[in-house]
Amino acid sequence: MATVSLATVSRRFAAGSAAVDAVDLDVRHGEFLAVLGPSGSGKTTLLRLVAGFERPDAGRITIGDRIVADGPLFVPPEARRIGMVFQSYALWPHMDVRRNVGYPLAVQGITGAAYADRVAKALNAVGLTGYETRRPAELSGGQRQRVALARCLVMEPAVVLLDEPLANLDVHLRALLQAEFTAFHRATGATMIYVTHDQTEALGLADRVAVMDQGRIVQLASPEELYRAPLTPMVARFVGRGAVIPAIVHTVHNGRADVEVLGRRAQLRVAPDQATGAALVCLRPEDLAVGTNGPVARVARKAFQGSHVAIEARLDGAVLPMHLGPDQAAALGDTVGIDIRDGWVIPARD
Amino acid sequence: MDGGEKGVRLALVGFVSLIALVPMLRLLWEGVAPAGSPDLSIVIETWTRSATLRALRNTLVTGIGGTLLALILGTGFALLVALTDIRAKAALVFSFILPLVIAPQVTAFAWMQAFGPNSPLLGALGLAPPLGTRNPLVGPGGIILLLGLHHAPLVFLAVRAGLRLVPRDLVEAAQAAGAAPMTILRTVILPLLGPALAAGTGLSFVSAIGNFGIPALLGIPGGYTVLVTLVYQRLAGFGPRVLPEVAAIGLGLAALAIIGLAVQRWRIRRDDVRVVSLAATTPGWRLGTWRPVVEASVWVFMGLILVLPFAALIATSIVPAIGVELTWERMTFSHYAYVLWDYAAARRAFVNSFVLAGLAAAVLMMAAVPLAVLADWRRSRAIGFLAIAAEFPYALPGVVLAIAMILVLLKPLPIINLSLYNTVWIIFAAYLARFLTLAWRPVSAGLAQVDRSLEEAAQGAGASFIFRLRTVIYPLLAPAAVAGAIIVFLTAFNELTVSALLWSSGAETLGVVLFSLDQSGESTGAAAIAVLTVIATLALMGVGAALGRRLPQGVLPWRP
Numbered sequence: 001m002a003t004v005s006l007a008t009v010s011r012r013f014a015a016g017s018a019a020v021d022a023v024d025l026d027v028r029h030g031e032f033l034a035v036l037g038p039s040g041s042g043k044t045t046l047l048r049l050v051a052g053f054e055r056p057d058a059g060r061i062t063i064g065d066r067i068v069a070d071g072p073l074f075v076p077p078e079a080r081r082i083g084m085v086f087q088s089y090a091l092w093p094h095m096d097v098r099r100n101v102g103y104p105l106a107v108q109g110i111t112g113a114a115y116a117d118r119v120a121k122a123l124n125a126v127g128l129t130g131y132e133t134r135r136p137a138e139l140s141g142g143q144r145q146r147v148a149l150a151r152c153l154v155m156e157p158a159v160v161l162l163d164e165p166l167a168n169l170d171v172h173l174r175a176l177l178q179a180e181f182t183a184f185h186r187a188t189g190a191t192m193i194y195v196t197h198d199q200t201e202a203l204g205l206a207d208r209v210a211v212m213d214q215g216r217i218v219q220l221a222s223p224e225e226l227y228r229a230p231l232t233p234m235v236a237r238f239v240g241r242g243a244v245i246p247a248i249v250h251t252v253h254n255g256r257a258d259v260e261v262l263g264r265r266a267q268l269r270v271a272p273d274q275a276t277g278a279a280l281v282c283l284r285p286e287d288l289a290v291g292t293n294g295p296v297a298r299v300a301r302k303a304f305q306g307s308h309v310a311i312e313a314r315l316d317g318a319v320l321p322m323h324l325g326p327d328q329a330a331a332l333g334d335t336v337g338i339d340i341r342d343g344w345v346i347p348a349r350d
Numbered sequence: 351m352d353g354g355e356k357g358v359r360l361a362l363v364g365f366v367s368l369i370a371l372v373p374m375l376r377l378l379w380e381g382v383a384p385a386g387s388p389d390l391s392i393v394i395e396t397w398t399r400s401a402t403l404r405a406l407r408n409t410l411v412t413g414i415g416g417t418l419l420a421l422i423l424g425t426g427f428a429l430l431v432a433l434t435d436i437r438a439k440a441a442l443v444f445s446f447i448l449p450l451v452i453a454p455q456v457t458a459f460a461w462m463q464a465f466g467p468n469s470p471l472l473g474a475l476g477l478a479p480p481l482g483t484r485n486p487l488v489g490p491g492g493i494i495l496l497l498g499l500h501h502a503p504l505v506f507l508a509v510r511a512g513l514r515l516v517p518r519d520l521v522e523a524a525q526a527a528g529a530a531p532m533t534i535l536r537t538v539i540l541p542l543l544g545p546a547l548a549a550g551t552g553l554s555f556v557s558a559i560g561n562f563g564i565p566a567l568l569g570i571p572g573g574y575t576v577l578v579t580l581v582y583q584r585l586a587g588f589g590p591r592v593l594p595e596v597a598a599i600g601l602g603l604a605a606l607a608i609i610g611l612a613v614q615r616w617r618i619r620r621d622d623v624r625v626v627s628l629a630a631t632t633p634g635w636r637l638g639t640w641r642p643v644v645e646a647s648v649w650v651f652m653g654l655i656l657v658l659p660f661a662a663l664i665a666t667s668i669v670p671a672i673g674v675e676l677t678w679e680r681m682t683f684s685h686y687a688y689v690l691w692d693y694a695a696a697r698r699a700f701v702n703s704f705v706l707a708g709l710a711a712a713v714l715m716m717a718a719v720p721l722a723v724l725a726d727w728r729r730s731r732a733i734g735f736l737a738i739a740a741e742f743p744y745a746l747p748g749v750v751l752a753i754a755m756i757l758v759l760l761k762p763l764p765i766i767n768l769s770l771y772n773t774v775w776i777i778f779a780a781y782l783a784r785f786l787t788l789a790w791r792p793v794s795a796g797l798a799q800v801d802r803s804l805e806e807a808a809q810g811a812g813a814s815f816i817f818r819l820r821t822v823i824y825p826l827l828a829p830a831a832v833a834g835a836i837i838v839f840l841t842a843f844n845e846l847t848v849s850a851l852l853w854s855s856g857a858e859t860l861g862v863v864l865f866s867l868d869q870s871g872e873s874t875g876a877a878a879i880a881v882l883t884v885i886a887t888l889a890l891m892g893v894g895a896a897l898g899r900r901l902p903q904g905v906l907p908w909r910p
Contacts (some may be wrong), residue, residue: 051806051810052809053806053809076352076809077806077809077810078352078809078810078811078812078813078814079352079812080810081812082810083810084806084807084810086803086806086807087803088801088803090801090803090804090806090807091804091807092804092807092808092822092825092826093826094825094826103808103811103813103821104811104812106821107808107811107812107813107814107817108812148807151807151811155811155812161810
């Protein structure tokens with residue numbers, strides 16, 4: 001177990017702007033932190049900086065109480081004692097499962113009974129006992145990722161880094177392995193940093209989520225807070241697919257604001273120091289309901305989702321995602337009245 | 351970067367600089383400042399001499415003539431195989447490529463046996479030229495013919511690679527527009543092949559002007575000298591004291607090769623017809639009623655260039671003596687016994703060639719893997735620069751490298767005070783320099799197919815660079831490295847150009863012994879050696895083919 005902390009860490013590539021731009025980040029002891037962002041946001045570079053595969057151009061990285069990168073000081077990855085799980089699994093095709101999993105032990109010169117014992121334990125933990133002599137090519141995608149996990153487990157790392165580990169798997173396996181990651185985290189107590197572009201993975205797995213955009217961390221918060229109170233329009237759109245709509249804040253009182261939005265007055269949640277005047281608000285499907293006296297919008301898209309019907313209602317260029325219950329009906333092109341029950345005034349602009 | 355990686359990098363930079371960069375710079379220095387200060391008088395004097403100019407003219411005549419022949423044969427054959435429905439393509443391609451793999455001096459020698467006055471085959475048919483007349487292949491015509499045949503596979507390989515980049519839909523679009531096959535060939539395919547033709551032509555020209563085996567066997571007897579054989583004759587006749595003069599000739603030859611390569615580069619760049627290829631074109635145009643005729647002519651051609659010379663070679667190796675008619679009763683294997691046991695120089699040459707080629711292949715295979723990793727994955731500037739420097743000893747004519755090696759190693763090495771000159775080790779050093787790029791290229795191609803995270807996973811597991819090399823990188827690249835080693839071994843084993851200038855008594859190679867036996871008229875012994883080298887070559891190609899399925903496409907030239 002260890003903390004991981006980054007202080008004004010930057011990494012620039014030859015052409016263009018910084019991939020990671022003066023990032024400050026403190027990952028707590030034994031925390032499961034997800035780094036969420038669109039492709040090109042710098043999240044993988046951030047992870048590779050912690051692992052030591054990239055060298056920062058500026059800033060300091062600390063793992064536990066040990067500085068691993070600071071100016072000329074640089075600890076190479078092989079000396080950082082980190083576990084890494086790759087999107088491609090990175091299993092060595094010329095070794096069988098046993099030798100793949102036991103590799104970190106072989107590196108340390110561990111042989112004989114201790115080696116066999118620890119490999120068996122790690123394979124047992126991921127449910128692959130009996131697969132010792134298989135080659136990676138003979139395994140399914142899910143099994144390969146479990147071997148990669150076992151290889152990580154066997155070295156009992158203080159920090160585990162996961163780089164989109166589920167991106168190459170189908171939906172069903174993803175759900176299964178997500179549960180295994182949670183169990184893995186609970187069993188080892190290791191600090192985990194999990195990079196993904198999939199918000200359901202990030203929100204479902206992590207203690208805290210860091211949202212990255214253009215090389216910077218735009219918000220670091222618990223999944224609940226991230227969803228309910230996004231700091232910027234980018235986070236509001238990217239997490240939970242909220243509608244971001246211009247509005248005017250009239251008064252702020254006791255965590256509530258009197259806001260003029262879509263031509264109506266509504267009471268929305270707000271940060272205590274929110275100024276009055278023009279602002280953007282985030283409206284999610286559960287904030288909206290079909291009503292009788294609200295603004296009138298037109299149903300532009302409709303998709304049956306089982307428990308509900310998701311529709312997109314359009315009004316003055318705004319696109320509002322809404323859910324209709326089983327007893328409500330609306331056809332494409334119909335007009336519906338919209339009742340704004342709740343919402344969030346976004347504190348910052350992009 | 352850990353200490354081990356730093357050490358490996360430093361060692362490799364030192365190794366490649368010493369074997370590839372230093373000799374070439376030393377040669378350049380000898381040309382522009384032979385006595386230590388800038389002085390071009392020797393270069394000017396050498397290049398105004400009539401013997402040099404005559405050799406230059408002969409080099410250009412045979413080089414350009416041979417290249418044109420190679421261009422016609424190689425392109426025609428590539429189009430025939432890639433575009434038509436001719437049968438037995440794999441066998442045809444193998445037969446066509448074979449001359450490239452067989453040493454030029456062996457080919458030249460075999461052809462001389464087939465068409466000379468002593469030809470056992472033509473003799474049996476009563477077609478041989480009258481005894482005492484000169485071999486009809488001696489002279490520029492024969493040299494051009496054999497250079498053309500030897501280098502046609504180079505053009506073929508380049509054109510075939512080019513054809514693989516011609517997308518099917520471009521050809522089909524022309525067909526849909528109503529164009530007949532010959533029109534499509536003229537208006538679509540050949541224009542797209544421009545860069546490939548330039549690549550093949552440039553390669554073939556540079557190889558032709560640097561070739562030693564063919565002009566040595568077919569030129570020297572008739573007094574027809576090219577630059578390469580001129581260097582050989584001067585050095586063999588007068589020893590190291592003519593070094594400044596041959597260095598000047600060598601630099602001129604290098605300049606000629608560099609001009610050839612520069613023109614090739616310019617031509618490739620000029621029309622960048624890069625196309626995004628989804629599926630290569632394989633139109634399978636029907637030869638129709640012509641097919642049997644075309645196939646028969648192609649196979650007769652193969653028989654003429656392969657079966658006839660090598661049958662003559664075998665015949666010469668089993669007749670009791672030159673000029674004796676070959677019959678079943680007179681057949682003898684005594685010449686094989688002679689070269690394998692009785693003739694000391696030949697026996698030594700077998701050992702030398704095997705050991706030199708084997709050691710060079712092993713050392714270069716070991717070096718190529720970390721070199722490729724540092725150049726391609728770590729983007730090391732120094733190693734990337736050395737990758738370009740390492741191309742020169744191979745791309746430039748072998749005599750140029752040989753002269754450079756003599757210049758560097760003539761005096762005893764500093765510190766250890768040991769002279770490599772007149773030992774087998776000067777040949778070894780030259781082989782390392784010349785063939786490094788042959789070992790490096792396939793490994794680089796193999797590395798491009800390896801996921802980098804395989805190394806990073808090992809790094810994350812705590813493995814040092816040396817440990818990763820041993821447990822992950824070498825095993826993953828083993829097939830490509832072995833393919834490189836086989837190519838190095840084959841090339842070094844059949845090599846003559848470099849060792850002809852560097853050999854000494856006790857340090858002969860097979861090429862040298864074949865050449866000197868031929869020069870002293872002992873054709874039967876030479877034929878036995880030639881047959882044995884061809885057998886060894888074919889056996890190694892077999893090993894390569896067995897390995898072939900695990901290799902990136904195009905690493906072994908003789909695989910389709």
